[in-house]
Each structure stands twice: as structure tokens, then as C-alpha cells.
Amino acid sequence: MTRGAFLRKVKVAIVDSGISSNLELMKVVSEQYGLRYENDKVEMKLMNCEDDVGHGSAIADIIYKTNPEVEILTLKISSQQAGIDCDDLCVALRFVLDNLDVELVNISAGITYVDDYEKLKQICDELERKGIIVVSAFDNNGAVSYPAAFNSVIGVDISDEFQGKKELIRLHRACADLIVPNQFYRTVWLNGEKTILKGTSFACAKVTGILSKKLAEFEQGSIDKEKLMDLVKTQDYSMLMKEGKEKEKIEIKKAIVFPVNKETHSLLRFRDLLTFELVGVYDEKLDGLVGKELFGMTIQSFDTINWDDDFDTIILSCTTALSKLTRKDYQGEVVCLAKEHGKSIYTFEEIQSADENIFYPDASNIAVPYRNMNKLHKISMPVIGVFGTSQSQGKFTVQLELKRRLSNMGYQVGQLATEPSGYLFGAQHVYHFGYHAKINIGQAEMIALLNEMIWDIEKQGNDIAITGCQSATLHYDNSSIQDLSLQQQNFLFGVLPDFFVLCVNPHDDINYIKRTIQYLNAIDIGKVYAIAVYPIKVEESMNGIQLKKRTLTHEEMNEFKKYIHEQCMLPAFEIANAKDMDSLCELVVETLSEEV
DSSP states (O other): OOTTSOOOOOEEEEEESOOOTTSGGGGGEEEEEEEEEETTEEEEEEOOOOOSSSHHHHHHHHHHHHOTTOEEEEEEOOOSTTOOOHHHHHHHHHHHHHHOOOSEEEEOOOBSSOSOHHHHHHHHHHHHHTTOEEEEEOOTTSOOOBTTTSTTEEEEEEESSOOOTTOOEEEESSSOSEEEEOOOEEEEOGGGOEEEEOSHHHHHHHHHHHHHHHHTTSOTTSOOHHHHHHHHOSEEEEOOOOOSOOOOOOOOSEEEEESOSHHHHHHHHTGGGOSSEEEEEEEOGGGSOTTOEETTEEEEEGGGOOTTSSOSEEEEOOOHHHHHHHTOOHHHHHHHHHHHTTOEEEESSOOOOOOTTEEOOOOOGGGSOGGGTTOOOOOOSOEEEEEESSSSSOHHHHHHHHHHHHHHTTOOEEEEESSTTGGGGTOSEEOOOSTTOOOOSOHHHHHHHHHHHHHHHHHTTOSEEEEEOOSOSSOSOOSSGGGSOHHHHHHHHHHOOSEEEEEEOTTSOHHHHHHHHHHHHHHSSOEEEEEEEOSEEEEEOTTSSSEEEEEOOHHHHHHHHHHHHHHHSSOEEETTOHHHHHHHHHHHHHHHHHHO
């Protein structure tokens, strides 16, 4: 049948708060359904669905005024101003899928904290496959919301940038599909009371009315949502995307590591958390460590590596400082030998190479979710953030200590690491912006990317996420832009932890520690709940020029923890003390359980 050959009534299901029974539009309402709770079971049942909120009446009125020939079926799942529940929405949509012969479903609401992402997505995907078009509003505050952001749903958003009231912009490569001007709509509320409203909910209703009018020109089932949007749009707009492809992570089964340094220590100390078998540790013999044992493994000389041994990857830790000391190009030598013997390289410092067997976890703008249009995901999963004051204070160690303990307690623990070794410990994502990192993305891009990473960790079904920042959460000096902790601030906005652990050194200035706590407590709803103390103190030597390090005695550590507690009114835990780390983990579980 060709376009315009006949007009017919299009059935639209409105999932909302019901409709006031005294409205004129009730003449086009053919069926009403509501939720019924029986024996811990929720079902949609045929019933009178009087609107006790007003929202559903307003939505139905806008759709009706846009297309008076529409046929409406209403499904009441909301009786509060607060919005809709994800489980109730799933029940309603499943009922539509299994029982109703409709062409459009209007959901003038957006869920930002999604309890069951996969369940809701699956139902929306099934509705699309059946030919039922779901139209949903985005969150009014600008967050990514569902079901509007699903590819199987027409997501409607608003903008103040458009002049003409009849503009209907079709977006491509974006989380929203249609954008309309942010204008006022004359509609009704409870008991037919006239009102004027604006927002995504009412824009969504207007779009549904327009779509239903257009569908009436075609046979049922002959137009899919993509074609339908093309028919009603006034113009197209495509989001700019960075071209390219992220480098695939290499698969590691057996690996050796070179050289021995701070980063290597974590691999050895927490090798039970590694996703592969570590079969060898090597160092330059001039360092004086060859032959010694470190965390149960004997350090061997770099010169003795047998490249035909049973390992598939060499983990190349930071070699720049060692190369300057010995005037030897370790990086170049490793690249040549690895290629010659068919070995992969996982490097902590960038190597300029197109070789697929060389992997460096850099932060690329290719991964930035430009399609989100600066919208951020709301995260339901608790996020632990390990932040710090100064350098070399065990921030990554605290993350791994907590990850190990929480995993042993049965929690599914996700991780976003800022250390290049993160993937080796099973972190879902790595955003490396520490030592030798090269960041080539802007502030907004960094925040969007980090937010997307945390969201992906939640989407994978993890119970909790652990992440950690680099040193200097707050700047020490304001003499130049380089002194400001801009990357740390961007990282903080990107991950927004619920539970902060602040790592400090015994030589940190107490006023700086207090300022940092105040800053972290003020940035969002997360709070600093604990302080982790690194047991190494940096002191001036006798000549007053050089600095020396020493480990605090047991008595000194207890005295310092007591001092921190008195000054900051927070519990303090020693990073190198297993019992203290147990207590910190217990505090995390107790606090986050209370928050939930």
C-alpha cells in the first residue's frame, strides 16, 4: 500500500500515572491497565486507572491534541511524583509485548539509576523486533537515562538552541534520536485543570503524537522506527566522532617482567590477583638485586633471559631512569628480541610502534563517548576512591589490598586503574595519567570517558568498584598552571566515589591533609571515611641538603595514627599492616551497607 492511500487509527500505549476519567480524550481510550500486587507477584490487570498525579493526563492530552484520531491504551505504573520504578516498567513493557496489539509505546520518563539494565534492554529489543516502536523521554536534568538511550528505542531530548517551534532534528551517532525545541505545551493536569508545562516528558508526548499521525498513512507494520524518523524530521545532524580503532589488549598466559622497581613490586606482592602466571623476574645486574629474593621469587639477570623459554609476554616496566644510568637502550633491545622470538610486550611506557604484539594502556580520544552528548551516567554501584596527598604512599597497594579482601568475601569487584599495570590485575579499564603518561584529551572528554568506564564496570554486574587517583589531590602551589591539580580534579569528577580513602605520608603537612579532606567532602555526596598511612617518612639528613627515608617504628606509627585521628576525626590505618587493612575493609563494607 502506498503512502497516503488511507488513514487509520494508530494504537498508542501510554505507560505513566493513568488518565483522569473526566477528560474529553477518554473517548479515544479503549483499554486501561494497572499494576496488581498479589503474593509477592506483580501483574498488569484490566482496571480503571484514575490518575492521582496528573502527569499521565498531561501526556495523554498532548498526544490527543496532536493526533485526535489516535487510539490510546493506558498502563498505570506510577502513583508518585518521584517517577517510575525499573521493575514496574519491565512488567508493563513485558505485558505490552505479550498481550497488546499496539504500534507505539510512550514513556515520558527517564530512569537514571537502572536496577536491571540487561532486563530492561532485552524487553525493549524484543519490542523493536516485534515492530512495536518505543518512544521515551530523556532525563530533564541532562543525564543519560533509560530506556531512551537504548538503540532499540526512539530517545527524545530537548534543546534551547532551536528557534522554530516545529523543528524536529534527527540525530545520528548520538544517544538521543530526536531533538525538539524546549518549549511550553498547553495541556491539562488532574481533573482537567488547564496548565502550561515544558520539559522532556511533554516533548516526548508531542513527538509520539506526530509519529502516530505519520504511521496512520501506512499499513501497520510496514514502517520501522528508522524510516519513521526520517519521514518526520525537519533536518539531520550527525555527532562528530574520532576516527580510528582502539588497540586490542594482548592475551597473556605466561609472562616475565623487567626491570625491578616500584611498579614491579606490586606484580610480585599481589601475583595472586594477576590474570596470568608470572614465571620470571629480571633486573640489570648493576643494580645489585640479582640473586636476591623478592616476595618469593628470585631476581635474575637481564642478560640471562632465554627468549626461547616457555613464556609469551615480557612486561616491560619503566626503563627510562635505568637507561640513563647505564646508557643502554633496554627498550630497543627488548623490542628487537621479542619480535625475533615471537613474544608480546606489555609496556608501562609508550613505545612508538604499530606492532600488534606491543600493548601500551594509553588514554585515547577514540574511546571518548561523544555519542552521549555530554550526558553522564548515574552510577548505582558503590565506588571506592583511593586518593592521596603526595608521592610514593601506596595508593595502588591499598586498592589491591581492598580488592583482594572484598573478592575473598564473595563480592564481585570491578576496577578502574590509573597505573599502567591495571589490566594485568584484571581491571576492566585503565586510565593511565601517572608517571610518563601522555594525555591528549580535553577536560570534558576525560570526565566523559571516565564516567563511561565506571558505568561499563557497573553494567558488567559488579557489586562494587575500586579506583584510585594519582598524587596531589589538591595543589601545593599556585605559581603556575603546571602546579594546579587539574588532571586529578577531572579524574575526581569522572569517577565521583562514594567512599574515599585518603593516603597520607608521615611527613605531610597536617593543614594540607585537612584541606584535602574538606575538598573531597565538598565535591559531591561522597565522603572521606578513612585515612591510610604509609610507614615511610622522609627527613632531612645531617647536612640539611639531602633527604633520607626511614621506616617508622611500631610506636611511632601508633602515635602518628593517634595524632591523625585526633586532628581529622577519622580512623587511621597502616598500609603495611595486614590487620589494619582487614579493619579498613570491614569499615568499607559496614559503611556502604548502611548507605544502601
